[in-house]
Amino acid sequence: MSAAAEPVREPVRLPPAELVSLSPDVFTELFWHAAGEHRLVLPRCSACGTFRLPPSAFCWKCRHQEVDWVEHPGTGTVYSFTVIRHPLMPELADTVPHVPAVVELPNTNGCRLVGAMTDCAVSDVHIGLPVELVWRDIEEGVAVPTWRPA
Amino acid sequence: MTLRDKAAVVGVGATRYYKRGQSLPQTPFEMAGKATLAALDDAGLTVDDVDGFALYSFGLGGDTSLFAQVLGVPEVRFTAQLTGGGGGAAGSVGLAAAAIASGMAECVVSLMTLQQVANRFGTSYAPKKKGQPRGQYSAPSTPEGNFIQPSGLVGPGQMFAVLAQRHMYLYGTKREHFAEIAISTRENARRRETALMRDELTLDDYFNARMIAEPLCLYDFCLECDGAVAVVTTTAERAHDLRHPPVYVRASAHGGHGRWGQAITWMGMPDDEFASSGHRPVAKRLYEMAGCGPEDIDVALLYDHFSPMVLMQLEDYGFCAIGEGGPFVESGAIRWPTGSLPVNTHGGNLSEAYIIGMTHVKEAVEQIRGTAVNQVEGAELALATGGPASIPTSGLILAKEPYS
Numbered sequence: 001m002s003a004a005a006e007p008v009r010e011p012v013r014l015p016p017a018e019l020v021s022l023s024p025d026v027f028t029e030l031f032w033h034a035a036g037e038h039r040l041v042l043p044r045c046s047a048c049g050t051f052r053l054p055p056s057a058f059c060w061k062c063r064h065q066e067v068d069w070v071e072h073p074g075t076g077t078v079y080s081f082t083v084i085r086h087p088l089m090p091e092l093a094d095t096v097p098h099v100p101a102v103v104e105l106p107n108t109n110g111c112r113l114v115g116a117m118t119d120c121a122v123s124d125v126h127i128g129l130p131v132e133l134v135w136r137d138i139e140e141g142v143a144v145p146t147w148r149p150a
Numbered sequence: 151m152t153l154r155d156k157a158a159v160v161g162v163g164a165t166r167y168y169k170r171g172q173s174l175p176q177t178p179f180e181m182a183g184k185a186t187l188a189a190l191d192d193a194g195l196t197v198d199d200v201d202g203f204a205l206y207s208f209g210l211g212g213d214t215s216l217f218a219q220v221l222g223v224p225e226v227r228f229t230a231q232l233t234g235g236g237g238g239a240a241g242s243v244g245l246a247a248a249a250i251a252s253g254m255a256e257c258v259v260s261l262m263t264l265q266q267v268a269n270r271f272g273t274s275y276a277p278k279k280k281g282q283p284r285g286q287y288s289a290p291s292t293p294e295g296n297f298i299q300p301s302g303l304v305g306p307g308q309m310f311a312v313l314a315q316r317h318m319y320l321y322g323t324k325r326e327h328f329a330e331i332a333i334s335t336r337e338n339a340r341r342r343e344t345a346l347m348r349d350e351l352t353l354d355d356y357f358n359a360r361m362i363a364e365p366l367c368l369y370d371f372c373l374e375c376d377g378a379v380a381v382v383t384t385t386a387e388r389a390h391d392l393r394h395p396p397v398y399v400r401a402s403a404h405g406g407h408g409r410w411g412q413a414i415t416w417m418g419m420p421d422d423e424f425a426s427s428g429h430r431p432v433a434k435r436l437y438e439m440a441g442c443g444p445e446d447i448d449v450a451l452l453y454d455h456f457s458p459m460v461l462m463q464l465e466d467y468g469f470c471a472i473g474e475g476g477p478f479v480e481s482g483a484i485r486w487p488t489g490s491l492p493v494n495t496h497g498g499n500l501s502e503a504y505i506i507g508m509t510h511v512k513e514a515v516e517q518i519r520g521t522a523v524n525q526v527e528g529a530e531l532a533l534a535t536g537g538p539a540s541i542p543t544s545g546l547i548l549a550k551e552p553y554s
Contacts (some may be wrong), residue, residue, distance in 0.1 A: 006363075013300040014302075015301075019277050019299075020277065020278070020299070020300045021277045021291045021299075022291065022300075023290075023291040023292060023293060023296060024293055025293040027293065028293045028296065031489065053418060054293065054294050054297045055417075060408075079316070079424075080312045080313070080315045080316040081312060081315060082298065082303075082308055082309075082311035082315060082363045082364055082365075082366075083361075083363065083364035084302055084303075084308055084362075084363045085360070085361040085362060085363065085364065086361070086362040086363070088272055088273045088276070088304055088305050088308075088362060089260050089273055089276055089304070098301075098302035099301045099302075100301035100303045100308070100312070101301070102312055102417045103234070110421060111418070112417055112418050113297070113303050114297060114298050114301045114303065115300070115460075116300070116301045116302050119550075122154055127315070127316065127319045130536050136300075136483070138300075139311065144300035145300075147274075147440075
């Protein structure tokens with residue numbers, strides 16, 4: 001009698017790096033500059049302390065413009081996600097499944113940061129999963145957030 | 151001041167519907183003209199009567215100057231469009247009614263024309279490759295999009311799948327519930343000559359279909375189509391003298407909570423409405439203007455780009471409690487002709503054709519006239535919606551008789 005086969009753990013995969021194209025503006029460039037150094041920084045309203053993502057011209061609570069950039073440890077929980085099975089573009093044919101996750105960041109009045117899951121199996125991903133940020137280098141000085149189980 | 155019953159829809163027209171690309175060598179502009187002439191003819195009017203345009207989602211490229219010039223409209227007195235995308239479908243008729251109620255125009259055309267050749271909506275948010283012009287599979291990179299695109303989310307269906315997943319987590323909604331929407335819609339389409347998808351769709355077919363973006367499979371996605379649909383709206387007084395009985399614009403509303411915002415291309419919506427269609431504030435104002443509630447609606451034409459968003463609209467328009475959309479559809483409530491609220495009797499975006507929601511308005515008009523293929527007996531109030539989408543989403547209630 002043979003031992004029961006291990007269930008196949010289907011790995012998540014990342015979308016092709018060459019499809020990532022950033023175009024920061026004056027409000028988001030500090031976020032991406034820090035990302036290039038593998039640091040997560042978030043803009044917090046200097047007047048009322050409300051975090052906002054993406055970084056933007058005004059605080060949505062008090063309409064103040066100035067922000068303090070605050071370091072965040074890059075931990076969070078999966079708020080929701082999808083498993084992309086079908087390659088919508090020819091360039092993606094050999095790279096699915098992708099698992100984009102919307103991750104809620106603690107201590108940020110509910111800000112969410114979206115990134116692809118990495119370093120895990122598709123079946124590991126569920127709502128409520130604790131995750132940690134992994135910076136994915138795209139090119140010199142350019143990195144984007146991805147998530148792995150914490 | 152209210153829009154209630156000040157205006158009436160008097161004409162609807164459409165080209166035939168095509169699978170993506172098959173409308174060539176016609177142009178989208180040409181199809182818009184054909185649909186408009188058909189709608190005017192349906193009303194017993196001509197281009198000489200037209201004095202306004204009320205559009206949405208960049209119909210005609212967001213510009214009516216060439217259209218008025220080529221058709222020879224005697225004088226344009228109103229030309230505007232709702233901001234945003236498909237969320238404005240039903241609301242474009244509300245915009246026409248607003249123009250008419252305010253006296254700015256008397257005979258207003260709303261329309262959508264679509265040809266998905268140069269672009270495909272399925273990948274609306276895909277990033278463009280460096281150095282490449284925008285193509286069929288790409289969109290310009292934006293500072294806000296940079297916070298979504300690198301994750302692999304490149305199409306609206308994938309993004310709405312994220313909302314559907316959360317709905318399943320919160321409320322125990324199942325894929326069988328989404329299947330019931332796809333299957334009941336297909337059953338309606340099967341009886342219609344205009345529908346592109348007329349083969350039977352079984353539960354086995356649904357579960358054997360390829361997964362696109364979990365939890366959404368092939369049949370949870372709408373079609374990719376070409377075609378045009380036009381709707382003519384005029385004053386309630388004038389409507390009495392035309393070819394068909396008036397179909398009154400009982401109410402229309404568009405918009406949404408500010409922090410619903412860009413919705414799926416942001417994912418930062420408030421927690422209490424993340425797993426929703428974004429329509430709740432629109433529904434509230436719509437019913438207030440109409441002087442009725444969900445229990446009074448006889449047939450609902452709900453924008454169905456993706457099946458879970460029908461389920462969430464059923465909740466957000468009050469046909470069932472929040473979170474109860476699954477059991478509601480499971481009960482058979484949305485089936486024609488036996489259900490308490492037949493939904494998408496025309497076959498919807500899922501199985502008839504996707505012309506960015508204007509087919510829903512056309513069907514609402516035909517239901518109130520009593521001429522629909524899948525007629526709801528005695529229908530007096532029809533709801534049509536646009537979106538779920540970024541702001542605005544919109545709603546429209548059409549009525550057989552003036553409010554009393």
